[in-house]
Amino acid sequence: MTDEQGPEVGTDATLATRVRLAVVRLNRRLRAQRTDRTITLTQLSAIYCLGKCGPLTPGELAAKEGVQPPSMTRVIAALEEQGLLTRRPHPTDGRQAVVELSDDGREYLKEETTVRERWLDSQLVTLTDAERQTLAAAAEIIDRISAR
Amino acid sequence: MTDEQGPEVGTDATLATRVRLAVVRLNRRLRAQRTDRTITLTQLSAIYCLGKCGPLTPGELAAKEGVQPPSMTRVIAALEEQGLLTRRPHPTDGRQAVVELSDDGREYLKEETTVRERWLDSQLVTLTDAERQTLAAAAEIIDRISAR
DNA sequence: TATTGTTATACTCTATAACTATA
DNA sequence: TATAGTTATAGAGTATAACAATA
Known part of the structure; x- marks a missing residue:
């Protein structure tokens, strides 16, 4: 055997x-960039979602992020503990709650200059304009697929 | 606050x-597609790497996948237990080993028609040719970035 | 009885630190 | 002493099942 099957499989x-492999590998790299010890990648994703959508119930947030409610419970608890979001009772339904970014959370969202972001930025600046446009278009397509 | 910050943040x-959010979300969806209970996404990635590169030492495989050696140790152990790869002593260095796909592993690589793959495929066929070309180009760019 | 959310639990993925065996 | 690999341990990320509170 040695390498008779050669590299053509790739x-x-x-x-x-190809898309799957690329996504798995970049995800790995992005998670490894965690030098900001407080906010995880998953939490950051939820912050963006709240920043984009405004106040949501935990169930709505879980649905938008594509995770199960118990997973979102933990993300919300971590963000609340760090003061990045607030939770209040739902106005008409006692079972539900409404979470939204706090002032600190919105501030975090604005600054956003985490080390993680800087690493990816530093990679992106080495690309051509056309390559960056390709990535922007691909991100839009991927989001569309993932939301289904 | 309500939603005065509106959706413009997104x-x-x-x-x-945008690239980070897209990658995190698609990665989540792909992992959720795990109905094949035996092979995980990480293991699949290693299988592709071995299929593409031929026999490698555990250290080489870890480097190519961009993970630390202990992480790869576990992936290799799982794949060996399932008979998808074989391990033999390194010909000249007793510290190292050489792993390569078994016949079953190469077969798995050829068939590759996992449910996971089918889900993503089913999403991709709904795209236009131009969109698929964008994704193919983006996958290449992302791989280039991730390898650095 | 159905729905929303939380708690309990478990598994995947990955890392760092400490160890073993060989060079 | 340096290197390759494994074991031990821990934390992030996520799920399902069981539960509590409310509708």
């Missing part, structure tokens, strides 16, 4: 395979 | 932010 890979 | 996001 280059022949379907689009689905 | 649309104004930098390219780094």
Whole structure:
């Protein structure tokens, strides 16, 4: 055997395979960039969602992020403990709650200059304009797919 | 506050932010597709790497996948237990080992029609040719960035 | 009885630190 | 003493199942 199957498996890979491998690997790199010890990548994603959508119930936030409610419970608890979001009772339904970014949370969202962001930024500046446009378009397509 | 900060935070996001959010979300969806109870996404990535590169030492495989050696130790152990790869002594260095895909592993790589792959495939067929080309180009760019 | 959210629990993925064996 | 790999341990991320409170 040695390497008789050669490298062609990689280059022949379907689009689905190539996209999957790329996403898994970049996700890994992004998570490894965690030098900001307080906010995790998942929490950051929820912050962006709240910043984009405004106040939401935990269930709505879980649905938008594509995770199960218990997973979101933990994210919300961590962000609340760090004072980045507030929780208040739902006006008409005692079972639900409403969470939204606090002033600190909005401040965090604005600054956003985490080390993680800087690493990816530093990679992106080495690309051509056309490559950056490709990534922007791909991000939009991926979001569309992921939301389904 | 309500939603005075509105949705513009999302649309104004930098390219780094948009790419990061897209990658995090698609990664989440892909992991959730795990109905094949035996092979995880990480293991699949290693299988592709071995298929593409041929026999490697554990250290080389870890480096190519961008993970630390202890992480790869576990992936290799899981794949070996499932008979998808074999391990043999390094010909000249008793400290090292050489792992490569078994016949079953190469078979798995060829078939590759996991449910996970099918889900992403089913999403991709709804896109236009131009969109698929964008994703293919983006996957190449992302791999280049992630490898650095 | 159905829905929302939380708690309990478990598994994947990954890391760092400490250890073993070989060079 | 340096290197390759494994073991031990821990934390992030996520899920399902069971539960409590409210509708």
